[in-house]
Amino acid sequence: MTEVNEAPKGASSGGDGVDGSEPLLKLRGIDKHFGPVQALYGVNLDLPAGQVTGLCGDNGAGKSVLTSCIAGARQPDHGQIYFDGRPVHIRSTRDAAALGIETVYQDLALADNLDIVQNMFLGRELLSHGLLNEDSMELQAGETLSTLHVTTVRSIRQPVASLSGGQRQAVAVARAVMWNSKLVLLDEPTAALGVVQTQQVLELIVRLRDRGLAVMVISHNLNDVFEVADRIAVLYLGRMVAEGSAADFDRQSVVEYMTTGSSSGRPFEPAGSAGGEG
Numbered sequence: 001m002t003e004v005n006e007a008p009k010g011a012s013s014g015g016d017g018v019d020g021s022e023p024l025l026k027l028r029g030i031d032k033h034f035g036p037v038q039a040l041y042g043v044n045l046d047l048p049a050g051q052v053t054g055l056c057g058d059n060g061a062g063k064s065v066l067t068s069c070i071a072g073a074r075q076p077d078h079g080q081i082y083f084d085g086r087p088v089h090i091r092s093t094r095d096a097a098a099l100g101i102e103t104v105y106q107d108l109a110l111a112d113n114l115d116i117v118q119n120m121f122l123g124r125e126l127l128s129h130g131l132l133n134e135d136s137m138e139l140q141a142g143e144t145l146s147t148l149h150v151t152t153v154r155s156i157r158q159p160v161a162s163l164s165g166g167q168r169q170a171v172a173v174a175r176a177v178m179w180n181s182k183l184v185l186l187d188e189p190t191a192a193l194g195v196v197q198t199q200q201v202l203e204l205i206v207r208l209r210d211r212g213l214a215v216m217v218i219s220h221n222l223n224d225v226f227e228v229a230d231r232i233a234v235l236y237l238g239r240m241v242a243e244g245s246a247a248d249f250d251r252q253s254v255v256e257y258m259t260t261g262s263s264s265g266r267p268f269e270p271a272g273s274a275g276g277e278g
């Protein structure tokens with residue numbers, strides 16, 4: 001498929017015991033710095049298929065940097081990424097796309113002057129005899145939007161500039177899932193949205209999960225996180241301080257992890273791990 005799948009020598013012992021429920025994506029020991037700023041310290045994270053993982057953290061905690069490392073937009077300094085149980089190097093967004101990893105960025109990055117179809121196929125246009133295959137692209141774009149139950153858009157030939165915030169977000173999500181993606185990363189998908197539009201995007205996220213995709217959602221809105229997340233992970237100043245089933249958290253504990261790195265003064269302890277001593 002791609003040449004990204006070679007394990008570096010000596011990395012073969014990485015990862016957890018294989019227990020049959022290997023997460024689709026595993027990060028182990030991811031470090032990333034920018035000059036003097038250490039953005040990520042030894043970050044571990046699991047993103048299982050068929051589950052929504054909510055990634056929480058205060059401004060500057062490292063959520064977007066972590067996302068960009070998974071998306072291939074940035075390279076970690078150290079650490080290993082495993083995809084489907086195999087060590088991979090994601091050196092570009094093209095590598096990520098080849099694995100089935102798609103990202104909806106915080107700033108959306110849609111081209112306002114282009115219509116919905118053009119945006120969904122931007123950089124990956126379908127050609128037929130050297131010409132743009134407009135019919136096929138229109139058909140596929142329409143099908144993707146309708147399987148995601150995106151019904152409020154009047155015409156897929158509308159320029160994106162004329163869409164509402166929620167509709168733009170829906171187009172960005174649809175663009176991400178149109179390419180047989182297995183993992184979708186969403187950075188603040190509801191930040192600019194009203195109540196109704198937020199609800200539509202959350203429903204879209206649940207549909208992706210129900211289609212068996214692994215989904216990672218970054219949000220400052222804990223209502224959104226608790227509504228859709230099966231798992232929660234919290235970054236604090238570049239460190240992963242808590243990760244587990246959403247049932248192991250409540251709003252207060254997430255806020256404590258986000259703002260202090262611990263909850264009631266203690267590091268994260270999953271509910272199932274009773275009796276840990278020390």
Ligand SMILES: Nc1ncnc2c1ncn2[C@@H]1O[C@H](COP(=O)(O)OP(=O)(O)OP(=O)(O)O)[C@@H](O)[C@H]1O
Pocket residue numbers: 034037038039057058059060061062063064065066
């Ligand atoms: N290109 C860069 N150069 C230098 N420092 C950077 C760069 N990108 C991010 N950082 C730093 O890395 C840290 C993490 O930033 P990041 O954007 O991941 O935060 P975030 O958790 O996404 O925050 P927010 O919630 O505000 O989006 C911050 O201290 C930030 O200043």
Ligand SMILES: [Mg+2]
Pocket residue numbers: 063064065106187
């Ligand atoms: Mg960010």
